Amino acid sequence: MADGKHTNAPSSEAPVFIRRGVPPLRRGFPARGAMLAGRGGRGGPGGPGVGRMNPDAPWNYTGDEREPGLVDFLQAKESTIRGDPDAVLDAIWEYKQHVGHFMIVGKSKAQGVEKLIRERKPKLILELGAYVGYSAVYFAKLLPEMFPNAIYPSKWTSENAADENRVGYVSIEKMDNFAQIAGKVVDLAGLSRVVKIINGSSTPVLKSLRETLNMPLPAAFDMIFIDHHKPLYTNDLKVLEDEGLIGKGTCIIADNVIMPGNPAYLSYIRATPAAKRLSASKGILDYPPATFHPSCATKAEWQSGFRDGPLEETRWVPPDSEGVVGMGNPELVYEGWMLDDGNEQGGWDACEVSVCKGEVGDGV
Ligand SMILES: C[S@@+](CC[C@H](N)C(=O)[O-])C[C@H]1O[C@@H](n2cnc3c(N)ncnc32)[C@H](O)[C@@H]1O
Numbered sequence: 001m002a003d004g005k006h007t008n009a010p011s012s013e014a015p016v017f018i019r020r021g022v023p024p025l026r027r028g029f030p031a032r033g034a035m036l037a038g039r040g041g042r043g044g045p046g047g048p049g050v051g052r053m054n055p056d057a058p059w060n061y062t063g064d065e066r067e068p069g070l071v072d073f074l075q076a077k078e079s080t081i082r083g084d085p086d087a088v089l090d091a092i093w094e095y096k097q098h099v100g101h102f103m104i105v106g107k108s109k110a111q112g113v114e115k116l117i118r119e120r121k122p123k124l125i126l127e128l129g130a131y132v133g134y135s136a137v138y139f140a141k142l143l144p145e146m147f148p149n150a151i152y153p154s155k156w157t158s159e160n161a162a163d164e165n166r167v168g169y170v171s172i173e174k175m176d177n178f179a180q181i182a183g184k185v186v187d188l189a190g191l192s193r194v195v196k197i198i199n200g201s202s203t204p205v206l207k208s209l210r211e212t213l214n215m216p217l218p219a220a221f222d223m224i225f226i227d228h229h230k231p232l233y234t235n236d237l238k239v240l241e242d243e244g245l246i247g248k249g250t251c252i253i254a255d256n257v258i259m260p261g262n263p264a265y266l267s268y269i270r271a272t273p274a275a276k277r278l279s280a281s282k283g284i285l286d287y288p289p290a291t292f293h294p295s296c297a298t299k300a301e302w303q304s305g306f307r308d309g310p311l312e313e314t315r316w317v318p319p320d321s322e323g324v325v326g327m328g329n330p331e332l333v334y335e336g337w338m339l340d341d342g343n344e345q346g347g348w349d350a351c352e353v354s355v356c357k358g359e360v361g362d363g364v
Pocket residue numbers: 059103104105128129130131132133134135136172173174175178200201202203227228229232320
C-alpha cells in the first residue's frame with residue numbers, strides 16, 4: 001500500500017510478498033540482541049533482549065533496587081505530584097535519568113500511542129506488562145478526559161456487564177512486586193478507579209479474562225498494548241483471537257518489534273489468512289524456533305517485509321504460556337504500519353500497529 005501501510009487481506013495474496021530489495025532474512029544472522037544485552041539494552045538482565053536470543057528462556061527479571069527506589073523517589077515528591085498524572089510521569093522520567101536503563105516505553109512511541117488514542121477514542125484498553133505503571137498512567141490518563149461520565153473498573157459489576165458506558169484500562173503484570181509498585185504509581189496519579197491491574201501470568205489470565213471482567217460476548221478490547229515477554233507476543237495474540245477479545249476495530253500496538261525485535265510476531269500478524277490456515281492445520285511445534293534478525297534491513301524493508309517470514313516458527317509455544325496454547329483465528333484481516341521511535345535510544349525501534357478490519361467474508 002502506497003501510504004506505508006500493509007494488509008493481510010486475501011486480495012493481497014496474489015503477488016504475495018513485498019520483499020523487493022530486502023536482504024535475505026537468513027537464519028543465523030548475527031543477532032543484535034547480543035550487543036544489546038552487553039550494553040544493558042532495554043531488556044535488562046534476563047529481559048526481553050535475552051528472550052529474543054533464546055526464545056526458550058523464561059522471563060527472569062525479578063527486579064533490583066531500581067523499582068523500590070522509584071517508589072521512595074516519588075513518595076519524596078508526593079505533596080507536589082499526587083493526583084497529577086503528568087507530574088507523576090515527569091518524575092518517573094527524571095528518575096530514569098538517574099538510574100540509566102529503566103524498561104519503560106520511550107517518549108516518542110508513547111506520544112505516537114497517545115495520538116492514536118485521541119484519534120480512535122478506545123473505551124476498553126488492555127496492556128500486557130505493567131512494570132512500574134508508567135505506560136498505564138501515560139495512556140489511562142486520557143480516558144477520564146475523553147469519557148468523563150463513564151463507568152470505570154472500580155464500579156464494574158455483573159449488573160453493568162453489557163453497559164456501553166464501561167471504560168477502563170486493564171493491565172496484566174506477572175511479577176507480584178512490579179504489580180504492587182504499579183498499583184502505588186497509578187494511585188499516586190489519581191487513576192485507581194480507571195486502571196485495573198491484574199497480577200498474573202498473561203496467557204492463563206487472558207484465557208479467563210472475559211469471565212474475570214464480566215465482559216459478555218461479543219465485547220472486545222478497542223486497543224491492546226503488548227509490551228511484556230517478547231517470545232510470548234504471538235501465542236498471547238492467538239489466545240486473544242481465540243477468545244474473541246480482538247474484533248473489528250481493535251487496534252493492537254506491539255512494542256519493540258525491531259529492538260530487541262520480534263520477527264515471529266510480525267510474520268504472524270502480517271500473514272495472509274490462507275498462510276495462517278495452513279500453518280494452524282499443522283498443529284504446534286515441540287521445539288523452540290531458530291531466531292533470525294535482519295538487522296541490516298532498512299526501515300522501509302522492515303515496514304514491508306515478513307509477509308513470508310518464519311510463520312512456521314510461530315507454531316511453537318514458549319514455556320511462559322504455562323501450557324495455554326493459542327490456535328489463533330486465521331480469518332482476521334489486519335491493516336498495519338510501524339510507529340517509529342525516532343532513534344530515541346540510539347538505535348531504531350518501533351511498535352507494530354495493527355487494526356483489525358474484521359473477518360474474511362465480512363466484506364473484507
Ligand atoms: C518492558 S516491561 C513493561 C513496561 C511498561 N509497559 C511501560 O512502558 O511502562 C515488561 C513487563 O512485562 C512483565 N512480564 C513479563 N512476562 C510476563 C507475563 N508472562 N505476563 C505478564 N507480564 C509479564 C515484566 O515483569 C515487566 O514488568
